[in-house]
Amino acid sequence: MSTQINTIQALNWALDDAMADDENVVLFGEEIADAEGGGIMKVSAGLSTKYGTRVRSTPISEMAFTGAAVGAAIVGIRPVVEIMLMNFVAVCMDQITNHAAKLRFMSGGQTHVPLVIRTMTGSGFQTGGQHADFLESWFCHTPGIKVVMPSNPADAYGLLRASINDEDPVIFVEHLASYWNPGPSPERGKAIPLGKAAVVKPGKDVTLIGYSRSMLDIPVVAAKLAKEGIDCEIIDLRTVSPLDTDTILTSVKKTGRAVVVHEAVRSFGVGAEVSARIHESLFRELKAPVQRVASQDSPVPFAKQLETAFLYSHDDIEQAVRSTLR
Amino acid sequence: MTDTLKQPDTRTLLEIYRKMVRIRLNDERFISLMKAGKMVMPYYSARGQEAIPAAISVQLTDEDYLVTIYRGIHDMIAKGVPPKLIWAELAGRSTGACKGKGGPMHITHPKSGCMVTTGIVGAGMPIACGLALAAQLRGERRVAVTNFGDGASNIGAFHESLNLAAVWKLPVIFVCQNNRYAEHTAFAKGTSVERVADRAKSYNIPGVTIDGNDPLAVYRAAGEAIERARSGGGATLIEALTFRFNGHLIGDAGEYIPKAEYDSALAADPYPKFRQWLIDGRHGTQAAIEAMEAEVKSDVDAAVAFAFASPLTDPCEIKRDVYAHVTA
Numbered sequence: 001m002s003t004q005i006n007t008i009q010a011l012n013w014a015l016d017d018a019m020a021d022d023e024n025v026v027l028f029g030e031e032i033a034d035a036e037g038g039g040i041m042k043v044s045a046g047l048s049t050k051y052g053t054r055v056r057s058t059p060i061s062e063m064a065f066t067g068a069a070v071g072a073a074i075v076g077i078r079p080v081v082e083i084m085l086m087n088f089v090a091v092c093m094d095q096i097t098n099h100a101a102k103l104r105f106m107s108g109g110q111t112h113v114p115l116v117i118r119t120m121t122g123s124g125f126q127t128g129g130q131h132a133d134f135l136e137s138w139f140c141h142t143p144g145i146k147v148v149m150p151s152n153p154a155d156a157y158g159l160l161r162a163s164i165n166d167e168d169p170v171i172f173v174e175h176l177a178s179y180w181n182p183g184p185s186p187e188r189g190k191a192i193p194l195g196k197a198a199v200v201k202p203g204k205d206v207t208l209i210g211y212s213r214s215m216l217d218i219p220v221v222a223a224k225l226a227k228e229g230i231d232c233e234i235i236d237l238r239t240v241s242p243l244d245t246d247t248i249l250t251s252v253k254k255t256g257r258a259v260v261v262h263e264a265v266r267s268f269g270v271g272a273e274v275s276a277r278i279h280e281s282l283f284r285e286l287k288a289p290v291q292r293v294a295s296q297d298s299p300v301p302f303a304k305q306l307e308t309a310f311l312y313s314h315d316d317i318e319q320a321v322r323s324t325l326r
Numbered sequence: 327m328t329d330t331l332k333q334p335d336t337r338t339l340l341e342i343y344r345k346m347v348r349i350r351l352n353d354e355r356f357i358s359l360m361k362a363g364k365m366v367m368p369y370y371s372a373r374g375q376e377a378i379p380a381a382i383s384v385q386l387t388d389e390d391y392l393v394t395i396y397r398g399i400h401d402m403i404a405k406g407v408p409p410k411l412i413w414a415e416l417a418g419r420s421t422g423a424c425k426g427k428g429g430p431m432h433i434t435h436p437k438s439g440c441m442v443t444t445g446i447v448g449a450g451m452p453i454a455c456g457l458a459l460a461a462q463l464r465g466e467r468r469v470a471v472t473n474f475g476d477g478a479s480n481i482g483a484f485h486e487s488l489n490l491a492a493v494w495k496l497p498v499i500f501v502c503q504n505n506r507y508a509e510h511t512a513f514a515k516g517t518s519v520e521r522v523a524d525r526a527k528s529y530n531i532p533g534v535t536i537d538g539n540d541p542l543a544v545y546r547a548a549g550e551a552i553e554r555a556r557s558g559g560g561a562t563l564i565e566a567l568t569f570r571f572n573g574h575l576i577g578d579a580g581e582y583i584p585k586a587e588y589d590s591a592l593a594a595d596p597y598p599k600f601r602q603w604l605i606d607g608r609h610g611t612q613a614a615i616e617a618m619e620a621e622v623k624s625d626v627d628a629a630v631a632f633a634f635a636s637p638l639t640d641p642c643e644i645k646r647d648v649y650a651h652v653t654a
Binding site: 026053054056058059061063064065066067068069070071072073074075076077079094095098099103104105106107108109110111112143144146166167168195242 | 391393422423424425426427428432434435436441442444445446449451452453454455456457458459460463470482483486487489490493494646647648649650653
């Protein structure tokens with residue numbers, strides 16, 4: 001029997017436990033202190049009351065406070081920055097990609113930036129083109145940064161603890177629609193290693209690879225296909241970069257088929273990288289080309305019917321799986 | 327030269343001059359080796375701006391943080407980064423400050439407090455705020471000094487940083503080395519205010535414009551700002567008026583600078599002026615000053631020799647320092 005909690009609670013526990021364990025952990029972000037509401041999703045609720053000035057509500061100045069987090073991290077503070085929505089990273093990309101990602105290398109290893117940037121995104125709420133993008137590829141394409149994208153409360157806890165402990169900068173992407181979904185409670189104090197995918201369900205016919213939002217959809221489709229005797233293996237990447245190529249290849253070597261699913265738009269996305277790595281290593285063992293299921297190559301639209309058309313559907317996943325079996 | 331209260335003692339004045347000599351002689355050698363084809367790099371000479379970091383740095387310790395920019399080797403040398411590590415860095419050697427992986431725009435040397443050098447205009451200011459915040463959170467007396475040019479006062483990072491520093495009362499000193507040109511664009515063409523320091527008012531922090539070619543004026547303004555920061559009084563914006571004699575980048579012929587302006591700037595060159603002032607004021611004899619200059623010159627010779635005698639950085643270094651651990 002396990003208690004069920006949601007991802008908001010899990011993240012709150014992770015921050016609370018990390019702050020209790022290490023006084024260098026400091027939170028920055030817009031309206032994250034209790035006086036301002038404890039964060040837009042209330043992930044940091046109660047923490048400023050408990051930890052005082054270590055929880056810092058900032059002005060709406062992503063460039064300044066993300067840059068300040070970079071500076072503080074260099075001298076041993078372990079900042080956890082909340083960027084309210086993932087699209088807002090665009091206003092502080094310079095600090096993330098030119099500085100946080102590169103200072104270790106450019107300094108010849110004399111400095112490094114143990115910084116976590118938590119952010120959140122996801123379509124389905126009719127927020128339109130600037131509040132719902134999945135932009136993880138930008139960061140995956142930037143050497144020096146790690147990209148972590150949990151899909152359930154227990155992983156959210158364990159991966160956030162590991163991200164805060166990590167010596168490299170981490171972009172930690174939370175998924176808006178699943179914040180409230182209950183899941184098994186994490187073991188408090190236990191970090192989940194970064195760079196390790198999870199085989200969520202073993203199977204022999206086809207490997208379904210996802211992360212974040214797509215881990216809500218993949219199991220639904222897999223359950224449907226199981227009724228026809230199609231046995232899917234499901235992998236949750238959890239850490240998107242660095243990519244756990246070993247786990248992916250081990251699985252696809254067995255099944256000979258793979259489908260990658262993500263909410264980010266299709267072209268030049270994580271699915272392309274995963275697909276390329278599989279083809280490079282297992283070309284002769286594949287029974288079908290690797291398939292990608294992703295959102296349409298357009299900005300996220302506003303109107304409900306357009307937004308629905310933008311995101312992949314369960315049917316898209318199902319058809320992709322079937323195409324590998326033909 | 328401004329003669330006022332709070333004049334530094336002779337020892338300090340000579341230390342300021344020694345830093346200026348060190349900056350100048352290294353700068354001249356970089357340029358001569360580049361012209362001889364012995365070094366290839368984007369080099370942004372700060373010849374003409376020596377007095378600013380020299381007079382600030384004598385009031386800082388290695389514990390104090392420096393964040394500077396691509397035109398920043400003068401700031402680094404003044405702060406105490408050993409020139410031989412800079413030379414080896416620029417020559418791409420394994421003994422370089424950053425093992426040849428950073429280059430002139432990214433020299434880092436935490437031992438002397440040189441924490442970050444950025445090639446992105448304005449980007450150092452938010453980072454300096456964070457260094458200052460770390461000191462504040464830990465109850466330390468360190469301050470963070472961040473240098474930038476007049477062009478950087480028009481980028482968002484400047485405005486966000488001044489606001490954040492004011493709101494959080496951070497021990498940071500913003501030093502605008504106003505050399506009158508943002509790359510090739512004259513100050514007035516790209517800046518809405520007459521003085522960069524006027525912008526401090528918008529953020530409710532003290533702002534002061536000084537003659538950046540006058541080491542005593544710099545010393546005094548920096549001293550007040552450092553004292554304010556150390557004692558919990560928060561940030562200061564210093565605008566130090568100066569000029570750079572070698573253009574934006576070595577190779578820039580400077581056609582956009584009117585000749586009369588260039589000539590009058592050259593007449594205000596801080597280096598010979600301060601040298602003469604020291605001799606006239608009997609802070610050092612001509613012979614003593616020359617001996618100091620000769621000593622610095624032989625240090626430069628030794629730094630160059632050290633660099634070129636060092637092994638080139640091995641190409642396998644490209645895989646190191648990307649992450650804490652080498653990834654597949």
